[in-house]
Amino acid sequence: xxxxxxxxxxxxxxxxAAILLTPLFVFLAVFMLYPLVASFYFTLNDLMLSDxxxxxxxxxxxxxxxxxKLFLQALLQTLAYLTFHTAVGVPFGLAMALLFNQEFRxxxxxxxxxxxxxxxxxxxxxxxxxxxxxxxxGSVIYTFEILGLVPTQFTIFGNPNLALLGLAVVSLWxxxxxxxxxxxxxxxxxxxxxxxxxxxxxxSGVAIFRRVTLPFLKPTLAVNCILSGILAxxxxxxxxxxxxxxxxxxxxxxYMLYFLAWNQAFPWNRLGYGSTIAYVVTIIAVIFALVxxxxxxxxx
Amino acid sequence: MTDDISTGKMKNLSEQxxxxxxxxxxxxxxxxxxxxxxxxxxxxxxxxxxxxxPTTTAATTAAATTAPPPVTTAAPINLNFYTTAHMGxxxxxxxxxxxxxxxWNAAHPNIQVKTxxxxxxxxxTKEATTFAAGTYAWDVAYEWEGIxxxxxxxxxxxxxMGITLDPKVVDDxxxxxxxxxxxxxxxxxxxxxxxxxxxxxxxDILDAKGIxxxxxxxxxxxxxxxxxxxxxxxxxxxxxxxxGYLYPTYLCFLHxxxxxxxxxxxxxxxxxxxxxxxxxxxxxxxxxxxxxxxSAIEKTAFVEASTDWxxxxxxxxxxxxxxxxxxxxxxSKIKRVYNWLWPGKKGVVxxxxxxxxxxxxxxxTAKYKKEGWEFLQYLSSRExxxxxxxxxxxxxxxxxxxxxxxxxxxxxxxKAFPYNxxxxxxxxxxxxxxxxxxxxxxxxxxxxxxxxxxNALTGAKKPADAMKDARETCDKILEKExxxxxxxxxxxxxxxxxxxxxIDDLINSIPVEDQYKxxx
Numbered sequence: 001x002x003x004x005x006x007x008x009x010x011x012x013x014x015x016x017a018a019i020l021l022t023p024l025f026v027f028l029a030v031f032m033l034y035p036l037v038a039s040f041y042f043t044l045n046d047l048m049l050s051d052x053x054x055x056x057x058x059x060x061x062x063x064x065x066x067x068x069k070l071f072l073q074a075l076l077q078t079l080a081y082l083t084f085h086t087a088v089g090v091p092f093g094l095a096m097a098l099l100f101n102q103e104f105r106x107x108x109x110x111x112x113x114x115x116x117x118x119x120x121x122x123x124x125x126x127x128x129x130x131x132x133x134x135x136x137x138g139s140v141i142y143t144f145e146i147l148g149l150v151p152t153q154f155t156i157f158g159n160p161n162l163a164l165l166g167l168a169v170v171s172l173w174x175x176x177x178x179x180x181x182x183x184x185x186x187x188x189x190x191x192x193x194x195x196x197x198x199x200x201x202x203x204s205g206v207a208i209f210r211r212v213t214l215p216f217l218k219p220t221l222a223v224n225c226i227l228s229g230i231l232a233x234x235x236x237x238x239x240x241x242x243x244x245x246x247x248x249x250x251x252x253x254x255y256m257l258y259f260l261a262w263n264q265a266f267p268w269n270r271l272g273y274g275s276t277i278a279y280v281v282t283i284i285a286v287i288f289a290l291v292x293x294x295x296x297x298x299x300x
Numbered sequence: 301m302t303d304d305i306s307t308g309k310m311k312n313l314s315e316q317x318x319x320x321x322x323x324x325x326x327x328x329x330x331x332x333x334x335x336x337x338x339x340x341x342x343x344x345x346x347x348x349x350x351x352x353x354p355t356t357t358a359a360t361t362a363a364a365t366t367a368p369p370p371v372t373t374a375a376p377i378n379l380n381f382y383t384t385a386h387m388g389x390x391x392x393x394x395x396x397x398x399x400x401x402x403x404w405n406a407a408h409p410n411i412q413v414k415t416x417x418x419x420x421x422x423x424x425t426k427e428a429t430t431f432a433a434g435t436y437a438w439d440v441a442y443e444w445e446g447i448x449x450x451x452x453x454x455x456x457x458x459x460x461m462g463i464t465l466d467p468k469v470v471d472d473x474x475x476x477x478x479x480x481x482x483x484x485x486x487x488x489x490x491x492x493x494x495x496x497x498x499x500x501x502x503x504d505i506l507d508a509k510g511i512x513x514x515x516x517x518x519x520x521x522x523x524x525x526x527x528x529x530x531x532x533x534x535x536x537x538x539x540x541x542x543x544g545y546l547y548p549t550y551l552c553f554l555h556x557x558x559x560x561x562x563x564x565x566x567x568x569x570x571x572x573x574x575x576x577x578x579x580x581x582x583x584x585x586x587x588x589x590x591x592x593x594x595s596a597i598e599k600t601a602f603v604e605a606s607t608d609w610x611x612x613x614x615x616x617x618x619x620x621x622x623x624x625x626x627x628x629x630x631x632s633k634i635k636r637v638y639n640w641l642w643p644g645k646k647g648v649v650x651x652x653x654x655x656x657x658x659x660x661x662x663x664x665t666a667k668y669k670k671e672g673w674e675f676l677q678y679l680s681s682r683e684x685x686x687x688x689x690x691x692x693x694x695x696x697x698x699x700x701x702x703x704x705x706x707x708x709x710x711x712x713x714x715k716a717f718p719y720n721x722x723x724x725x726x727x728x729x730x731x732x733x734x735x736x737x738x739x740x741x742x743x744x745x746x747x748x749x750x751x752x753x754x755n756a757l758t759g760a761k762k763p764a765d766a767m768k769d770a771r772e773t774c775d776k777i778l779e780k781e782x783x784x785x786x787x788x789x790x791x792x793x794x795x796x797x798x799x800x801x802x803i804d805d806l807i808n809s810i811p812v813e814d815q816y817k818x819x820x
Contacts, residue, residue, distance in 0.1 A: 136593065136608070247544045249542065250597065269743065
């Protein structure tokens with residue numbers, strides 16, 4: 001059936017699709033696109049929450065980033081956090097997946113337990129770790145003290161050289177199970193006959209892992225690496241854990257970009273500049289996401 | 301997939317003639333982009349929303365010193381009341397069970413108060429974002445100088461409601477408390493409380509070692525050296541040093557060096573790198589390294605340290621006076637407490653402290669301003685404030701202070717031990733500088749100072765370098781602030797000095813046993 005205009009065609013041929021998709025478009029427009037456009041507009045203005053009178057300043061907010069020592073420090077710390085999170089967290093997740101892929105009694109229960117850290121809300125995880133790892137009253141540190149592993153009143157989050165590492169470990173505790181489950185799904189698709197054949201031909205466990213398992217898991221590995229990057233960069237782990245444990249301290253040693261963006265926008269009342277930092281985080285996260293999608297579709 | 305009835309075959313929707321899903325998505329996305337761009341353009345072209353227009357009510361003169369009589373309205377209303385979690389007294393957990401909100405609701409069936417609570421640390425951002433959104437949320441809300449200075453546009457000045465505070469009421473208000481509800485010639489609410497940092501000591505330990513309560517900083521250091529016993533788990537001194545509430549402690553050390561955070565110039569320039577300030581930070585470093593548990597660096601002011609205090613693991617504490625109330629708790633390992641001034645160094649004319657004051661006001665978006673004003677007067681009334689002080693308890697979730705009006709402090713109920721000790725110490729602290737240096741950019745420059753003090757405490761920087769960096773950051777922050785607000789902020793300290801003799805009279809009117817009397 002021919003129609004004169006695309007609207008007519010749309011009405012007659014895609015009505016169902018339109019009805020089904022319109023709420024999604026509206027949702028995307030209101031909750032994603034509009035905030036993106038509006039916050040981009042904020043980045044071009046000197047805008048404060050206290051009066052909401054935007055003063056157009058062009059790209060001054062972006063230029064200020066280059067001379068803002070705190071932004072540069074937060075950027076470096078975020079990248080260090082991200083690198084540690086990925087370089088340690090993903091292999092750790094893989095190790096857990098290999099372990100939980102073995103047949104052993106209570107495996108189902110153990111796997112269910114593995115989900116607990118991931119399902120714990122980030123701010124709750126932060127408070128929990130703050131209580132466990134606090135040098136004054138934390139049971140973990142206290143146990144280490146009794147065992148003579150650390151000196152009395154040993155502090156992680158009060159030590160400028162350890163605080164960021166401590167946060168990264170907390171974040172790992174929370175996100176490694178997710179990596180493990182993604183690896184597990186990959187491992188369960190690994191054809192048993194290939195592994196069996198390798199074994200019949202005399203390959204050792206290490207050789208099977210290197211020559212069979214790991215190559216098979218490459219796409220999953222890539223997904224986990226990028227997911228780890230996104231979580232460390234802009235996930236709630238980059239904010240809740242900071243605000244819940246160190247509040248950016250000691251000094252500025254645990255300021256990360258997300259936390260800095262929030263601070264600038266709200267407590268420090270610079271909505272325009274805070275939006276600019278958030279935009280930078282978003283751009284980096286989008287690059288990660290694009291890489292993720294590319295790998296995902298290539299695998300398909 | 302969809303059924304093709306005519307052929308009986310299953311077809312993919314996109315394969316049907318004339319149906320182009322991609323095209324639809326493309327057009328749909330295009331519509332969304334255009335709509336979003338139009339919305340953004342509309343937003344950009346609109347004048348700033350700003351605060352809503354003020355409303356006016358009939359002129360009244362506030363007495364503010366008496367609880368209001370029950371008010372009846374035509375239809376019952378819900379009065380939304382926003383307060384903070386540390387005022388447990390307000391809703392439930394007060395030790396004596398005197399519950400102001402419950403009492404109000406019982407007396408005012410037509411004005412039922414609905415309470416909303418947040419942590420003090422979340423109040424600023426919650427109020428800021430709610431105000432900026434321009435929506436109705438509360439009729440009466442918590443306020444203090446930081447939020448009043450910066451967000452005054454979003455609060456209702458009392459004079460706009462036709463309310464003029466009686467000069468006697470204003471004179472009765474402690475100037476520090478006035479600052480929590482006053483900005484640029486307008487009152488925005490009524491104060492509720494006052495509390496200052498004071499020095500507390502485990503009296504049994506001091507007496508056992510024959511050490512007098514220190515009245516100078518040098519005596520304090522000597523005492524610390526004598527009582528410090530970390531091998532047995534007892535530290536001479538403790539106060540949480542974690543960023544977020546480190547600033548009040550820093551101010552105490554600043555004042556004990558006769559320093560001031562800002563100059564008396566028109567801009568009230570913040571000077572964290574003054575000689576006095578650098579010496580203050582050096583003192584903090586010295587005390588931290590020698591007499592405090594290393595874990596103090598990750599504890600919030602008195603919050604976690606309160607356990608150590610309660611367990612008798614520290615001899616001296618610096619905080620608001622309410623930890624003194626351990627003497628009334630039978631489970632406390634401390635039985636006797638001395639409570640007096642945070643001492644100044646020898647030769648320092650004035651010592652000093654840090655003062656916290658809070659109040660309540662009426663947001664511009666409030667629905668029930670008249671009823672809100674009635675409730676505001678109730679919160680600020682003598683009975684509520686005195687009961688608040690009487691409800692004092694050492695536990696962190698229930699931070700009760702002393703009243704915000706001079707006349708309330710003479711209440712006989714506050715003359716009984718241990719309230720008398722606390723009242724006297726707090727009043728004595730008011731004789732010296734206890735400014736919090738509130739100004740519009742308070743929430744920006746305070747974290748900058750705290751971060752650099754922490755850098756000095758952890759050895760990441762030398763005190764002088766750290767405080768120079770703090771100055772650099774503060775200069776940038778305050779340059780913008782000065783452009784916008786012009787400086788000249790109300791500093792209550794000169795007014796406080798006018799009340800010196802009244803403070804002396806009040807202290808003398810509160811009896812206390814000799815052992816708890818200390819010299820100025």
